[in-house]
Amino acid sequence: MIRKTIFAGFGGQGVLMMGYIYAHAVMNEGYHVTYLPSYGVEVRGGTANCTVAVSDEEIASPIASEPDYLVVMNKPSLYTYQNRLAPQGSIFLNSSIIDTKPTRKDVNIHDVPVGDMAGKLGNPRVQNIVMMGSFIKKTGLITPESFMKGLKQILGEKKKSAMEINRKAFAAGYELEI
């Protein structure tokens, strides 16, 4: 079994954080995992992306030429990556700001209005965690508990209120029917 996911969006949307927490959580579950961020010629406000590969055996390449899952937080990312997605793969898209439909017809599409949902929670910064709630539920590779454990490890010593709002955000995404 190997599952590769590309997370992509604007810098500042917490795209790298999504991948990094996910990678930590699956590591805790005993899987082999690689996390590869985009690096170098990126600029503030530009695009950011990372790839997470999860497998029950050694991972040859951390790069996803044909990812199983695609998490897109903005429109340019949808255009850039949708054609790479494996047939029968899944796109999780931020339907709060992506107003077009993917052109791919052979994949599963999950609209998650993360901007609206995070807004309702009173903190637009947790959009990424809302998205991860939906992502973890649909992909089913790890439990919500192990994701939250990974999140806690990454947030570390940050104050408790940060954990609280993130827990709410994750639950909102997880409970959403998509």
Next chain:
Amino acid sequence: MQGNRVIGEAAIRAGCRFYAGYPITPQNELTEYMADNMRRTKDGTFIQAESEIAAINMVLGAAAAGARAMTSSSSPGISLKQEGISSLAADELPAVIVNIMRGGPGLGNILPSQGDYFQATRGGGHGDYRTIVLAPASVQELADLTMDAFDLADRYRNPVLILADGMMGQMSEPVEFSEPAPRQYPECYVLNGRGKGKSKFIRGLILDAIRMEEHNWKLYRKYQVITQKEVRFETFWTDDAEILIVAYGTAARIAKGAIKRSREMGIPVGLIRPITLWPFPMEVIRSFAERVDNFLVFEMNTGQMVEDVQLALGGIGKVQFYGRPGGVIPTPAELAKVIAHHARKK
């Protein structure tokens, strides 16, 4: 944990107490990590130098003073450091140099590449010398080999190069740090004051031809010992292999993925992965040639290590090459196609 940071953590745990560096992508997180974490140690020094050349010469100074010292850079910056590496070899000083390779020649790009094999394994700077070259293929191995690099540098009083690429540096994987062995090194060379003994000198300028020749033969004998004792490699699925891939670092990882695919299609293919690029596992490759006559060298360049494989085989067997230079990272599927093509031709 990210590869670049893992190198930094392993170095500090191994007792590295002097680091000098100058920023360059894709190894910046290593310099950053040392800036943040050297202060954890009570006696460590971090310096962001004014240039790569300054950094390597600071490392030379720290090594002469008895510190475990390290610098790091990426391809163009490593070229700048060669004068200092040559001096370290001439002066017989221990130091660790990390090269997180990127596309070249020139400034090239910032993507993973293996274009610096020749430079790394042939000394790199001027003069008749070698550096020990370690080529990790996972983040765990980055940790283990960084610790080993300091021990090897001390054991042979010689610079040791860790040769990885942008993918190894940028990628995060799970890692466990082992307990480093206590440092063992002959303190006789360390410039810490002569006390009641004789004055100490470290010098690479030896104007007398006979004495310079003696020094060269002395270094040569040391390199012979290293060649006999320090060769490291891994074999993967070689027992019944009829085709053998030779690849190192990132390319070896990709090769493993390709081999699994090829095996599923019934192609008997295996891998020899050199872990030390110098000393190169010549004997190992030659011994396989008694049974296998079909070798495929795979590198992320236009063909460098392939020359060492040809040297090892000395004309026995068929050696083919597949490479992607310039920062392109081939997929396991792509390499599996090359293997299938290769198997049919045979």
